[in-house]
Amino acid sequence: MFLNQFLLLAAILFCIGVYGVLARKNGVLVLMSIELILNSVNINLVAFGAYWHVNDMANVTGQVFALFVIAVAAAEVGVGLALVLLIYRNRQSINIDDVDMLKG
Amino acid sequence: MLALLVAQNIAFYIIAVMMVFGAIRVVTTKNVMHAALWLVLVLSGAAAQFILLAAEFVAITQVLVYLGAIIVLFLFGIMLTRAKTGTDDDLDNKKSAKFIGAGIGLALFGLMSYSLIDGFKDTEFGDLTVQRTAEVSDSIFSTYLLPFEVLSVLLLAALIGAIVIARRD
Numbered sequence: 001m002f003l004n005q006f007l008l009l010a011a012i013l014f015c016i017g018v019y020g021v022l023a024r025k026n027g028v029l030v031l032m033s034i035e036l037i038l039n040s041v042n043i044n045l046v047a048f049g050a051y052w053h054v055n056d057m058a059n060v061t062g063q064v065f066a067l068f069v070i071a072v073a074a075a076e077v078g079v080g081l082a083l084v085l086l087i088y089r090n091r092q093s094i095n096i097d098d099v100d101m102l103k104g
Numbered sequence: 105m106l107a108l109l110v111a112q113n114i115a116f117y118i119i120a121v122m123m124v125f126g127a128i129r130v131v132t133t134k135n136v137m138h139a140a141l142w143l144v145l146v147l148s149g150a151a152a153q154f155i156l157l158a159a160e161f162v163a164i165t166q167v168l169v170y171l172g173a174i175i176v177l178f179l180f181g182i183m184l185t186r187a188k189t190g191t192d193d194d195l196d197n198k199k200s201a202k203f204i205g206a207g208i209g210l211a212l213f214g215l216m217s218y219s220l221i222d223g224f225k226d227t228e229f230g231d232l233t234v235q236r237t238a239e240v241s242d243s244i245f246s247t248y249l250l251p252f253e254v255l256s257v258l259l260l261a262a263l264i265g266a267i268v269i270a271r272r273d
Contacts, residue, residue, distance in 0.1 A: 001112055003227040006153065007220045009120045013127050013146070015213040020131030022205030026195045028136060028181050032143050035174065036127055039150050042162070050157040054230040060243045063235055066162045067244070070169050071255050075262035077174050081181040082270040088185040089272075097197070 006047035013040035027084040027094035031077060038073045042066045116156055123149035134191040140178045147171055161237040 013036055020033025049062015088094050126145035133139050147170040154163035196202060244252050 001109065001116065001156075001229050001232075002224075003229060004220055004224045005116060005120075006157070007224065008217055009123065009153070011213055011216040011220060012124055014216070015209040016124070016127040016131055018212060019205045019209035022208060023131065023196055023202045025197050026136065028178065028185065029131075029139055029195060031181075032130055032139055032178060035143065035170075036130060036146065039147060039170070042166075043150055043153060046154050046157050046159045046162055050159060050232055050235065051227070051229055053158075053235050054232065057233070058239065060235050060239045063159050063162050063240050064243050064248050066159075067165060067240075068248075068251060068255055070162075070165055071259060074169055074174060075259050077177055078266045079262050079269065081177055082266040084181060085184055085270050094185050095194075 003047060003051050006043055010040040010043040010047070013037075013043070025096050027087060027096055028081070030096060031080045031084070034080075035073065035077065038069060038076075042069050045069065112156055116153070119149045119152045119156075123153075134193060134195060135189075136182050136192065136195065137179075137189065140175060140182060143178070144171060144175055147175070158232045158234045160234065161240050 017033045017036035017040065020036060021030055024030050024033060045062045045066040047062070049060060049066070052059050052062060084094050087099060091098055123146050126142045126149065129142040130139050130146065133142060147166065151163045151166040151171075154160075154166060197205075
Protein backbone atom coordinates (compact mmCIF):
# COMPACT_ATOMS: atom_id res chain seq x y z
CA MET A 1 0.00 0.00 0.00
CA PHE A 2 1.20 3.49 -0.79
CA LEU A 3 1.28 6.19 1.84
CA ASN A 4 -0.20 8.54 -0.74
CA GLN A 5 -3.48 6.71 -1.16
CA PHE A 6 -4.41 7.41 2.46
CA LEU A 7 -3.20 10.99 2.27
CA LEU A 8 -5.19 11.67 -0.90
CA LEU A 9 -8.33 10.12 0.61
CA ALA A 10 -7.89 12.41 3.61
CA ALA A 11 -7.38 15.39 1.27
CA ILE A 12 -10.63 14.60 -0.59
CA LEU A 13 -12.59 14.32 2.67
CA PHE A 14 -11.01 17.53 3.97
CA CYS A 15 -12.05 19.46 0.85
CA ILE A 16 -15.60 18.07 0.98
CA GLY A 17 -15.74 19.21 4.61
CA VAL A 18 -14.52 22.70 3.66
CA TYR A 19 -17.20 22.87 0.96
CA GLY A 20 -19.80 21.81 3.53
CA VAL A 21 -18.76 24.51 5.99
CA LEU A 22 -18.99 27.17 3.26
CA ALA A 23 -22.16 25.97 1.52
CA ARG A 24 -24.42 25.02 4.44
CA LYS A 25 -26.29 27.49 6.57
CA ASN A 26 -27.89 25.10 9.06
CA GLY A 27 -25.80 25.17 12.26
CA VAL A 28 -25.91 21.42 12.90
CA LEU A 29 -24.82 20.65 9.33
CA VAL A 30 -21.88 23.05 9.63
CA LEU A 31 -20.78 21.16 12.75
CA MET A 32 -21.06 17.86 10.84
CA SER A 33 -18.81 19.26 8.10
CA ILE A 34 -16.28 20.25 10.78
CA GLU A 35 -16.39 16.65 11.98
CA LEU A 36 -15.54 15.51 8.45
CA ILE A 37 -12.51 17.82 8.46
CA LEU A 38 -11.27 16.61 11.86
CA ASN A 39 -11.76 13.01 10.82
CA SER A 40 -9.69 13.45 7.66
CA VAL A 41 -6.90 14.88 9.80
CA ASN A 42 -7.09 11.73 11.91
CA ILE A 43 -6.63 9.54 8.84
CA ASN A 44 -3.51 11.54 7.99
CA LEU A 45 -2.12 11.21 11.50
CA VAL A 46 -2.70 7.46 11.70
CA ALA A 47 -1.25 6.91 8.21
CA PHE A 48 1.95 8.78 9.10
CA GLY A 49 2.01 7.00 12.45
CA ALA A 50 1.86 3.59 10.74
CA TYR A 51 4.56 4.68 8.31
CA TRP A 52 6.87 5.68 11.16
CA HIS A 53 6.05 2.59 13.17
CA VAL A 54 7.57 0.36 10.48
CA ASN A 55 11.00 1.90 11.02
CA ASP A 56 10.78 2.65 14.73
CA MET A 57 8.73 0.11 16.65
CA ALA A 58 8.51 2.17 19.85
CA ASN A 59 7.06 5.18 18.05
CA VAL A 60 3.25 5.47 18.12
CA THR A 61 3.08 9.26 18.07
CA GLY A 62 0.62 9.31 15.16
CA GLN A 63 -1.92 7.23 17.06
CA VAL A 64 -1.51 9.23 20.26
CA PHE A 65 -2.16 12.47 18.41
CA ALA A 66 -5.15 10.94 16.62
CA LEU A 67 -6.59 10.05 20.05
CA PHE A 68 -6.02 13.62 21.23
CA VAL A 69 -7.81 14.93 18.14
CA ILE A 70 -10.76 12.60 18.81
CA ALA A 71 -11.03 13.90 22.38
CA VAL A 72 -10.82 17.54 21.29
CA ALA A 73 -13.45 16.85 18.59
CA ALA A 74 -15.79 15.43 21.24
CA ALA A 75 -15.35 18.54 23.39
CA GLU A 76 -15.86 20.77 20.35
CA VAL A 77 -19.11 19.06 19.36
CA GLY A 78 -20.44 19.30 22.90
CA VAL A 79 -19.85 23.03 23.16
CA GLY A 80 -20.88 23.63 19.54
CA LEU A 81 -24.22 21.90 19.95
CA ALA A 82 -24.83 23.79 23.20
CA LEU A 83 -24.27 27.03 21.27
CA VAL A 84 -26.63 25.88 18.49
CA LEU A 85 -29.30 25.08 21.10
CA LEU A 86 -28.87 28.52 22.62
CA ILE A 87 -29.19 30.19 19.20
CA TYR A 88 -32.31 28.14 18.53
CA ARG A 89 -33.83 29.11 21.87
CA ASN A 90 -33.23 32.82 21.25
CA ARG A 91 -34.18 32.98 17.56
CA GLN A 92 -36.35 29.92 16.79
CA SER A 93 -34.00 29.07 13.91
CA ILE A 94 -30.47 27.74 13.53
CA ASN A 95 -29.61 29.52 10.31
CA ILE A 96 -26.08 30.82 10.69
CA ASP A 97 -27.07 33.74 8.43
CA ASP A 98 -29.55 35.02 11.02
CA VAL A 99 -26.81 35.44 13.61
CA ASP A 100 -25.60 38.81 12.34
CA MET A 101 -25.74 41.12 15.32
CA LEU A 102 -21.99 41.81 15.08
CA LYS A 103 -22.65 43.46 11.72
CA GLY A 104 -23.04 47.21 12.33
CA MET B 105 2.25 -11.72 1.24
CA LEU B 106 1.38 -10.41 -2.21
CA ALA B 107 -2.15 -11.77 -1.95
CA LEU B 108 -2.57 -9.97 1.38
CA LEU B 109 -1.33 -6.74 -0.19
CA VAL B 110 -3.80 -7.04 -3.07
CA ALA B 111 -6.61 -7.76 -0.63
CA GLN B 112 -5.65 -4.72 1.45
CA ASN B 113 -5.65 -2.52 -1.65
CA ILE B 114 -9.05 -3.76 -2.80
CA ALA B 115 -10.48 -3.20 0.68
CA PHE B 116 -8.95 0.26 0.79
CA TYR B 117 -10.49 1.35 -2.50
CA ILE B 118 -13.94 -0.06 -1.74
CA ILE B 119 -14.01 1.67 1.65
CA ALA B 120 -12.56 4.86 0.19
CA VAL B 121 -15.27 5.08 -2.48
CA MET B 122 -17.90 4.48 0.21
CA MET B 123 -16.44 7.21 2.40
CA VAL B 124 -16.20 9.79 -0.38
CA PHE B 125 -19.76 9.06 -1.51
CA GLY B 126 -21.00 9.32 2.07
CA ALA B 127 -19.12 12.56 2.64
CA ILE B 128 -20.59 14.10 -0.52
CA ARG B 129 -24.06 13.06 0.63
CA VAL B 130 -23.42 14.64 4.06
CA VAL B 131 -22.77 18.03 2.48
CA THR B 132 -25.45 17.84 -0.25
CA THR B 133 -28.46 15.99 1.19
CA LYS B 134 -31.66 17.96 1.80
CA ASN B 135 -32.59 16.02 4.94
CA VAL B 136 -30.79 16.78 8.20
CA MET B 137 -31.45 13.35 9.65
CA HIS B 138 -30.04 11.66 6.55
CA ALA B 139 -26.92 13.82 6.79
CA ALA B 140 -26.27 12.44 10.29
CA LEU B 141 -26.78 8.88 9.05
CA TRP B 142 -24.46 9.38 6.05
CA LEU B 143 -21.91 10.72 8.53
CA VAL B 144 -22.10 7.31 10.26
CA LEU B 145 -20.97 5.70 6.99
CA VAL B 146 -17.99 8.04 6.67
CA LEU B 147 -16.88 7.64 10.28
CA SER B 148 -17.19 3.84 10.28
CA GLY B 149 -15.26 3.81 7.00
CA ALA B 150 -12.52 5.76 8.74
CA ALA B 151 -12.49 3.16 11.52
CA ALA B 152 -12.06 0.44 8.87
CA GLN B 153 -9.16 2.37 7.34
CA PHE B 154 -7.52 2.56 10.77
CA ILE B 155 -7.74 -1.22 11.01
CA LEU B 156 -6.13 -1.49 7.56
CA LEU B 157 -3.34 0.71 8.95
CA ALA B 158 -2.96 -1.73 11.87
CA ALA B 159 -4.00 0.91 14.40
CA GLU B 160 -6.46 -1.15 16.43
CA PHE B 161 -6.88 1.11 19.45
CA VAL B 162 -7.69 4.22 17.40
CA ALA B 163 -10.18 2.19 15.36
CA ILE B 164 -12.02 1.03 18.49
CA THR B 165 -11.93 4.53 19.96
CA GLN B 166 -13.29 5.90 16.69
CA VAL B 167 -16.26 3.54 16.90
CA LEU B 168 -16.88 4.22 20.60
CA VAL B 169 -16.48 8.00 20.60
CA TYR B 170 -17.60 9.03 17.12
CA LEU B 171 -20.27 6.47 16.29
CA GLY B 172 -21.36 5.92 19.88
CA ALA B 173 -21.31 9.42 21.30
CA ILE B 174 -20.93 12.16 18.73
CA ILE B 175 -23.57 10.86 16.30
CA VAL B 176 -26.04 10.46 19.16
CA LEU B 177 -25.21 14.03 20.21
CA PHE B 178 -25.90 15.20 16.66
CA LEU B 179 -29.23 13.36 16.57
CA PHE B 180 -30.18 14.97 19.89
CA GLY B 181 -29.15 18.36 18.50
CA ILE B 182 -31.32 17.82 15.42
CA MET B 183 -34.32 16.74 17.47
CA LEU B 184 -33.99 19.48 20.10
CA THR B 185 -33.86 22.17 17.42
CA ARG B 186 -37.05 20.74 15.90
CA ALA B 187 -35.62 20.42 12.44
CA LYS B 188 -38.07 19.52 9.74
CA THR B 189 -38.28 15.78 9.34
CA GLY B 190 -38.38 15.04 5.64
CA THR B 191 -36.76 17.22 3.06
CA ASP B 192 -35.99 20.84 3.80
CA ASP B 193 -34.92 23.17 1.01
CA ASP B 194 -33.63 25.82 3.36
CA LEU B 195 -30.38 24.15 4.45
CA ASP B 196 -27.91 25.64 1.97
CA ASN B 197 -26.59 29.09 1.27
CA LYS B 198 -27.56 30.73 -2.00
CA LYS B 199 -26.23 29.43 -5.33
CA SER B 200 -23.35 31.90 -5.62
CA ALA B 201 -22.02 30.98 -2.17
CA LYS B 202 -22.18 27.31 -3.11
CA PHE B 203 -20.20 27.93 -6.28
CA ILE B 204 -17.56 29.87 -4.36
CA GLY B 205 -17.42 27.06 -1.78
CA ALA B 206 -17.03 24.42 -4.49
CA GLY B 207 -14.30 26.54 -6.14
CA ILE B 208 -12.39 26.90 -2.88
CA GLY B 209 -12.75 23.17 -2.19
CA LEU B 210 -11.50 22.20 -5.65
CA ALA B 211 -8.61 24.68 -5.52
CA LEU B 212 -7.62 23.37 -2.09
CA PHE B 213 -7.78 19.79 -3.35
CA GLY B 214 -5.67 20.64 -6.39
CA LEU B 215 -3.05 22.28 -4.20
CA MET B 216 -2.97 19.46 -1.66
CA SER B 217 -2.93 16.63 -4.19
CA TYR B 218 -0.14 18.35 -6.13
CA SER B 219 2.01 18.74 -3.03
CA LEU B 220 1.23 15.23 -1.75
CA ILE B 221 2.02 13.55 -5.07
CA ASP B 222 5.12 15.70 -5.41
CA GLY B 223 6.26 15.05 -1.86
CA PHE B 224 5.48 11.35 -1.30
CA LYS B 225 5.57 10.09 -4.91
CA ASP B 226 5.46 6.34 -4.31
CA THR B 227 6.47 5.96 -0.71
CA GLU B 228 5.35 2.51 0.42
CA PHE B 229 4.41 1.44 3.92
CA GLY B 230 6.63 -1.60 4.00
CA ASP B 231 5.48 -4.39 6.30
CA LEU B 232 2.82 -2.95 8.54
CA THR B 233 2.99 -4.40 12.02
CA VAL B 234 0.18 -4.13 14.51
CA GLN B 235 0.62 -1.11 16.76
CA ARG B 236 -0.36 -2.70 20.02
CA THR B 237 -2.54 -0.93 22.57
CA ALA B 238 0.16 -1.47 25.20
CA GLU B 239 2.60 0.62 23.15
CA VAL B 240 0.02 3.38 22.79
CA SER B 241 -0.71 3.49 26.50
CA ASP B 242 3.02 3.41 27.32
CA SER B 243 3.49 6.39 25.07
CA ILE B 244 0.53 8.34 26.45
CA PHE B 245 1.48 7.80 30.08
CA SER B 246 5.16 8.58 29.66
CA THR B 247 6.10 10.88 26.77
CA TYR B 248 2.71 12.56 26.37
CA LEU B 249 1.61 12.65 30.00
CA LEU B 250 1.38 16.44 30.21
CA PRO B 251 -0.75 16.88 27.02
CA PHE B 252 -2.95 14.06 28.29
CA GLU B 253 -3.58 15.84 31.58
CA VAL B 254 -4.22 19.13 29.77
CA LEU B 255 -6.72 17.29 27.58
CA SER B 256 -8.54 15.98 30.67
CA VAL B 257 -8.87 19.53 31.97
CA LEU B 258 -10.08 20.65 28.53
CA LEU B 259 -12.80 17.98 28.56
CA LEU B 260 -13.89 19.03 32.04
CA ALA B 261 -13.97 22.67 30.95
CA ALA B 262 -16.00 21.77 27.84
CA LEU B 263 -18.44 19.76 30.00
CA ILE B 264 -19.02 22.62 32.41
CA GLY B 265 -19.09 25.15 29.57
CA ALA B 266 -21.72 23.20 27.63
CA ILE B 267 -23.92 22.93 30.74
CA VAL B 268 -23.59 26.64 31.51
CA ILE B 269 -24.31 27.66 27.90
CA ALA B 270 -27.31 25.38 27.33
CA ARG B 271 -28.89 25.78 30.76
CA ARG B 272 -32.22 27.59 30.93
CA ASP B 273 -32.37 30.34 33.56
